[in-house]
Amino acid sequence: MAKDNQQITTDDMQQTIYKELGYKSYPFPFTTPAYLEAYGTLVGLNTPPAKTARVLELGATYGGNIISQAVHNPEATFVGIELSQDQVEKGNKIISDAKLDNVSLIQGDIMNFDETLGTFDYIIAHGFYSWISDEMKDKLLDIISNHLADNGIAYVSYNTYPGWHTMEEVRQLMLFANRDHDELTHKEKVLRGKTVGSLVGSQILNYDNLKERNSKFLGALRSVMQKDDYYVGHDHLEPHNDPCYFYQFNDHLKAHNLTYVCDADLTLSMVRTYDESIADKLEKLAPNSQADQEQYLDFMLDTTFRKSIICKERAAKDINYDVANPDKVNTVPVRTIVNSFVFQILFDEEALEMFENDLVRDTFKALIKDGGTFNMIEALAILKAAHDAAKASEDDLEPAVCSLYKAIVEHMVRGGIRFYKTFPDKQEYMEGLSYVPARFTNFVKAIADGGSEYIYGANMFNDAIGDISEEDLLFMELLNKPKAKSTLIKKIKDSLFSADKAQTGKHQNAMAEAFYNELTKRMEQLGFIRSKKTDGLS
Template sequence: MAKDNTQMVNEEMQQTIYKELGYKSYPFPFTTPAYLEAYGTLVGLKPPTAKTARVLELGATYGGNIISQAAHNPEATFVGIELSQDQVEKGNKIIGDAKLDNVSLVQGDILNFDESMGTFDYIIAHGFYSWISDEMKDKLLDIISNHLADNGIAYVSYNTYPGWHTMEEVRQLMLFANRGHDESTHKEKVLRGKTVGSLVGAQILNYDNLKERNSKFLGALRSVMQKDDYYVGHDHLEPHNDPCYLYQFNDHLKANNLAYVGDADLTLSMVRTYDESIADKLEQLAPNSQADQEQYLDFMLDTTFRKSIICKASAAKDISYAVSNPAEVNTIPVRTAINNFTFQILFDEEALEMFENTLVKDTFQALIKDGGTFNMIEALAILKAAHEAANASDDELEPAVCSLYKAVVEHMVRGGIRFYKTFPEKQEYMEGLSYVPARFTNLVKAIADGGGEYIYGGNSFNDAIGDISEEDLMFMELLNKPKSKSTLTKKIKDTIFSADKSQTSKHQNAMAEAFYNELTKRMGDLGFLRNKKTDGIS
């Protein structure tokens, strides 16, 4: 399909933004097959197994969202499509340097999508829908409709109204500030937009009546002024930034035989879990539509961004939101679903006072001390042991079990507990057994050797790692196979500390041991460790 001149100019301008403003490609935790599989399972769908999934990302830029996923999921396959030849070449160089054979970037326009690519278990389009033409929006959903597996799940994120109405004022201010400056570079336009925005904001702050009347605009302006230049250039000075209401997006899905499942941020889709009063009002407003209830919620919250989970219309009949209703959490179907997951606690012991039930509090305290990763069988065993230790009566046990299930679900929704059906591999360091597979070392080396200009690495949950260092790489190369602590600390001392003649040998040994302790823990936290017993190596 031929492009018109306007579309070609817009695409060229977008690529200029990326080049001039140093755009970096991020990993995003909500987009992983493991998370999407867990989300689908939570609401009653039967999504494909994440471990061996085939994944497509549309608008992949340099590949920062899928390259680390590929390293952490060697049995899955990742394909990214990106319009920019420059970004594809640079991303594929990182992939080649990292020696990853299960991920690739393809240069292409989605309007000319290669139909021979087949079907995918998961399709991702992060930060893409709002920044493309209506024709490309149609094509994006057409690709999902025709190339998503029947039981597959897609993720599409976008700017949303009503919250973006105020952000749109900031965008228009910055566009107006650059009117008549077409010859300026995009970096200069961002600087001019930020300068003018700061001046306008400062003038409003000089007058109490203006400050009160324009408080929302000031908040949006302050938020934009604090963002990185590449973000401001992308969100506020690109040719396309086309927010929509959730209901409009949902109508677009229906027209393409797709169905809205919910938001990746569960607080937008499972309100009853944490606020029954709001949930009651939403049900009164839209008793037969989950999407319409969420649209009313967006008006209440002034929502600016959505991360929509999507399935085929044919699969939507299996969707159930029972898990979001505290009254149903302790029914057999919901408990059965919760029992399928492995969990990781993200809050610390200081937050335990929020639990009113003492047995539940003691259970979470024990789980946190044991590392924070658990399943319900383990949690229930701890709760029952705590019940027996407290010499509590038998009639106190079942209420405590019910409270535990409710607490787990509430904090899954609030984000205090991560949940996965296939838990991302994360192993604690074991001396003489743990090692760092070459795929992780090669990836970190590729990032350290220049790839870090274009992408961030990601841990096993696809959180961005912003502080990869030469010390990380050195230690990973040392730990290419299981070694004793004495061997590793000696190599660390010889490599890093021996050159410092101002330190005694004893002090150098102490520093090497501290470095060893810090780096072994860090490798485990990043998900880079494997165990020779579980991996079957000698």
């Protein structure tokens, strides 16, 4: 009975925290079905199709991570479960305002999970595992074990040691500062914790010997002091904040018949791709154990946070990490996997000097100029054309192809190249053919009309859009169906610039055209553009 009362007290406390502080709900690109599908494919798993996936998020807050995904993936279905009634109500209002029918938020405690919800292709628990009791951690993994499709993928992120030991000092300082101040609201405790933290930090900085000895603590303290109040309140003053070592998390997975696949930060899982020396040392420390090698790496890197991708134990027999081995990148099985992806380059032309092979450098330069999105057929064709233009020897072609595959895989691991099996639907603007479907306009309107207090908008990759404006919405409403450029420019001028008597008609036309050019590019970048030739959805 005492345990039940404690659980009720903790739940009530968390509800109060959520109501006082809120928590602006972010979209996370590494939690999308397309992202998780690609990561499963990378290590040999036959993951469910992202386009029609059924997705569950545990600890969904206002729904900011899955509402945006639902907008860009109309054939997929999203369900979020959240303890806070306040956040669920506000999130569902945004869903209703956006007129979305493929996403819903359910208020509930995962300890009372509704078994009738069935199975899901992908399950997400971002920033959840570290902030719940041991009993709830077991329940979380039990839900994944029982409700994940046999070939499905789950994503669980959490604070980790050894890096969080220093952050734990900051948390304990803030908790101590509020130890005898039960009369304060949670918001006031955050302010007091920050004030005391700043005072302690400033005193350390007054003494060179203390500053040198406590450099890690000062770095952690500075990082926390710069965070938003709602982040500090949740991350450092929550009733639960329970980091663990990666090996402990991995042992917990095994107890629930689950298996670790890799980290969403591939530099933690595929070291040999970029540093063979460290990889050799890790293999000597833990031969034949991927998980143990990663734990040793965490000690080396002082890792503070992990984003673990996991699957059911029986699906793990298909996992292999050959793609992470430069000696195997150019084997047929690995090339077949790489050939199945569509890529997006995130670095710019200034970074091209890192490629030693001239043909590889020229290939990436051409790909960047063409927009940065490509598949291997296109990349190899550009490489062959560069080879022929240089009148290089035929003996030079295959080494360049091998170098290209290695370079692409290395930067997939390092994060400079995104990769997808089902590429997010991005189209170029075509005058007189392109339009903005109502689902995007309704979403942006819901954000602009008050939803921005609780969630961010997001592009097709689920990157946050922090600057959605009334001008965006105006243009999207104007482009509700394909229109001629002249028609759109006239409507823009009449709506935005005709009242400015200081400008001549010529200047107004120029400003309206500039606005048109800027917004058509922006709609492309956000993934809001569709063509009547390619999309029957609205």
